Amino acid sequence: MSENKIKILAFSGSTREESLHKKLVKIAAKGAQGAGADVTLIDLRDYPMPFYDGDLEGKSGLPENALKLKQLFKEHHGFLIASPEYNSGYSAVLKNAIDWTSRTSSDGEAPLSAFSGKTVSIMAASPGALGGLRGLYQLRDLLMNMNVTVLPTMRAVGQAMEAFNEDGGLKDSDLQAAIKGLGEQTVNSIHIN
Ligand SMILES: Cc1cc2nc3c(=O)[nH]c(=O)nc-3n(C[C@H](O)[C@H](O)[C@H](O)COP(=O)(O)O)c2cc1C
Secondary structure (H helix, E strand, O other), X not given: OOXXXXXXXXXXXXXXXXXXXXXXXXXXXXHHHHOOOEEEEOOHHHOOOOOOOHHHHHHHOOOHHHHHHHHHHHHOOEEEEEOOEEOOXXXXXXXXXXXXXXXXXXXXXXXXXXXXXXXXEEEEEOOOOOXXXXXXXXXXXXXXXXXXXXXXXXXXXXXXXXXXXXXXXEOOHHHHHXXXXXXXXXXXXXXXX
């Protein structure tokens, strides 16, 4: 990974193998790559962690996978996050990962060091008509309260069971361009030395 390139971390709030959100975030990741960033695509399934528990944290600190994920967050300038909507909210897997990685893990560490100052684009896809938009509004609020810049252009893909091609792209070329655009805009909104 090049030192002077913008680094983007892309991930889905669903760990499901055939996840629509894994497909969606891959499209945005291509857009970010096209705009010149180094993109790291991860699967939260590779970072299993217990539910946040203050007693567990008090006893043994952050779980190993939370520390690994937190380190990854810190090493990237921005994130692309695709989260499913479950009962009108974003996923518990995503919330749990955010909660653990929001905790300080060493003396003198600045609060929210894995989030503060990052630039993020969010997106969703759902078999329903709203495409998971309600969960995105919640996610946007939460991230903004963590000192993250959430780009205004978020996208929710409705009727998503029929929206993707075999190759993982979106059938609707305008929508495909819009999701790629989220990746491009994220990169273009980040300025490093
Ligand atoms: C527990 C549960 C609750 C759901 N609630 C909603 C919902 O409120 N709105 C919606 O649009 N879809 C809802 N869905 C459908 C999900 O959007 C759909 O399963 C989606 O494909 C999940 O994302 P994935 O394909 O990336 O795993 C729900 C699914 C589950 C399992």
